[in-house]
Amino acid sequence: MRPISHLTALSALALCFTTPAFSQSVTLEVTAWKGNEAEPAGLPELIAHFEEQHPDIDVELNYIGRLDTDTVVPPRLQGGDPPDVMMTDMPLIEVWGIAGLLTDLGTDSEWYGRIPEELQTALTYDGAAYIMPLEVIGMGNFVNMGLLREVGIEEAPFTIEDLVAACGALSDAGINPMIFTGGFSAPLFLIANGIEAGEVDPATLGSGDATFAEDAGFNTGMDLVRQLMDAECFDPETQAGLDPWSTALAEFQGGNFAMMPQGAWNITAFSEIEGLDFVFAPIPSSQDSGVALDLFGIGWSIASGSENQDAARTFVNWFAQPEQIQVVIEAEAAYSPFDDGASGTPDLAAPYDAAREAGGIINYPFALLQWPKPLEAEIWDSLTGFLLNPDRGNAEVLERWDEAVEDADF
Amino acid sequence: MTTAIRQLHGVLVHAAVLALVLLMLTPLLYMLTMSFRTGTEIAEHPLGLPTELAWENYTRAFASMNYLRSVANSIGITVSVTVLTALFGSMAAFPLARNSTPAARIFIMLVALGLATPNFVTITPIFVIFRDLGLLDTYPGIILAFTALNLPLAVFFYVGFIGSIPKDLLEAAKLDNCSDWQIFWHIIRPLLGPATATLSLFVMLMVWNDFTYPLLLLTDREKFTVTISVYRFVGNQNIQPDMLFPAAVLGSLPLLVLFVVFQRRIVAGVTAGAVK
């Protein structure tokens, strides 16, 4: 990968010594936390395709992990040496957009009009559209049907009662029912159920106008977690500190646990495991359909400091076409962020699809900036602590969330 | 005690201490054996020996880490930082060792403060300064940052070292009408060899192993040091043993080889540096 500074130097040279026509070939540097071997998201093939159609534009894809994006990209954005196009999500938009580091893609573009209204509102920050969405992805419950059938259950659980019954049957048969890690898995379950059972708009909880500690929904959610513990769905102590990104995935893949709340981006990798017979279902809740916890994940943004604004726009607009989006969402097992309702999920995600169609969609509040980012880590920590000490009262856990909200807004 | 019992006792004590020391080395052996095993092998038998050497682990890590380039970067940065710290450090130490004016005392205090300061305390502003000077993601930038980090240590070393040079030698030179610079360059500098050797060891360990500066100040893969290549290759989510262990071995290899060859000098140098 050639450093961008060489390229600008080169193009400057080209300007000096040749006619302008010669310098029209542009190289776009694109950063993304997808597109590598583990999570290709269709990007390598799409980029090759794009370059074929646009012979004057060269694209260099630079893989930077999501956590590293926080540390690695901002200095470049500010240092006057930004990538041209970057994969972003809403927490990044919030910080970079407000600081003027991103190009406003405009609310008049062709694709903007195709975004469903609810998502449109969420994506538009201070009247500006800084992100072209690539996908909406599900977070739900992975269910190992092979193990469920061993105890005579034919369908993934949708409701809490189903779940509790399954847990009982599985643990009687000596099968570990559930992975419920204090980081990620337990929070998904609690956030989905807390919002569903609650009556207030989640945004008011995230702004501090209402408190988690007094929220009926989240108190119910906490009680549901206790109910799962009593039903022996999981051993809280071992689950508390389990790493959701490596150990937990390996354990589910190895068939050692029957269920695991996780994101649909794992579907592709899990499908490659021989003998793993699983479905992707919604998160069981008190509603019949279960909860489809949708995550507005990723999109493209253009750096305002990029010298190749036109080429960058060409790139971004090209990705907004349905046939390109389709490649991404199929590789990711995701849904189109546009109003065509296209889906890229395989058959084994049918239970989740069904929950979406039944209106069981809840948007992951962090992805839409309804809740401040520091709260996410606090939820993980506090639930880990709760699993280790289930005697803790609801208030003791939820007050920590309120403190995190309070701390975030100054 | 009879001689026989004493001898037996001696052998037992030696054996026990050796066993203890070898136990300390097991994580290294573990790292090495694991690096030759495939992911499936490890999942099935976490502790076994490799059934056959999985060289593909290494070819993958080697290519993805951009290994040779990152080793070259670490070497280049180490050499540059050593030269700069040695030069600037010894120059500053010369008057500091000779003068005890308030200015000198303030300078020394500042240096002591620098020794105790964690580098992430200053990382935020260094961002800003680097940005304004156009030093982000450049070799000169990372070299200057490391130089600043090592300079307090260098000044400390050299002040002690120059302080121990006999005064008469310098007085004599002064009487011969040598300028301060001539004294420094022709009399003091040639005497600083051992101190500089020790210093370069510290610089080397710091540059090869530091993780904060390259993580935050370098973004171009072509400029990565070895350690940051390891980190970026292994990642922080979904860590795979068949990637982790070969990367760990490759990441440690250059310094470990150097250590095996020069172990006596390295241990002596690093401890001497600390004791002074």
Add this chain to the structure above:
Amino acid sequence: MLSRRSFFLFTLPASIVLGLFFVYPIALTLQLSFTNSTGVGEADWIGWRNYERIVSRDRYPEALWTTIKFTLVVVTVQTLAGLVLAALLHRLPAIRNFCRAALFTPAMMSFVVVGYVWQFIYSPFSGGLNSLLRGAGLDDWTWGWLGDPDTALYAIALAHIWMFVGYTTAIFLAGYANIPDDIEEAGRLDGASSFQRFRYLEIPLLAPSFTINVMLSTIGTLKTFELPFIMTRGGPDGATRTLSLEIIDQLFGNYRFGFASSLSIIMLIIVIAVAFVQNRYLRKRELR
């Protein structure tokens, strides 16, 4: 004595580098600590609010306490283990050099590598330690070493000690080399046993090595964030969240540069205070 002009010229390069990349940044950090800066864009002056928040929340004093616990464990165990190893090796010249080098080897590795390797050793299912225990029939002893808040910090401390105990040992051995032979000889002729010599002769004479070891490891441990960053990211439930890791997280996870700066200033004050007090106390002890 050098002339003022020479003094100025000789210290100029070091002053520029230290001024630009050390003094000025610290001043900026101090300034940032009174703002709500997010690292990008404009920031507002918010007075002492960051500091007030730090003292009024349990989270930050807890991080400080975690740091202190970690430092105490590491410094104590590492110094004592280093001392015992050095005393043993001092008495076993035949294997001294080999063992010193072997013990020193981990110090040549980076925190990143050590963190990754030990994280895997501790990993609950396919990790080396638990597999070893299972292999030895000690199934009851297997444990989620990094997943349990009661053990996570100590597990990390062990990795840290493993990394640096050889360094400590080498410094003590250098201290032994400075003990004049005739003193040891005299002790032996007086009929002092090996342990008596260790207790009443060697330990007092090793006082300077104690000073160096304790100071080096205290400062090094206080400011470390690398191992918890790699191995646990501060978890479970904040059990391994040291003050330095908290700073890194606030900076690059939450973009709260102003807040992180005020934590940094507190950190800096603590490190300097500890270094100062230790230096005073240990040097005084040496003189006795």
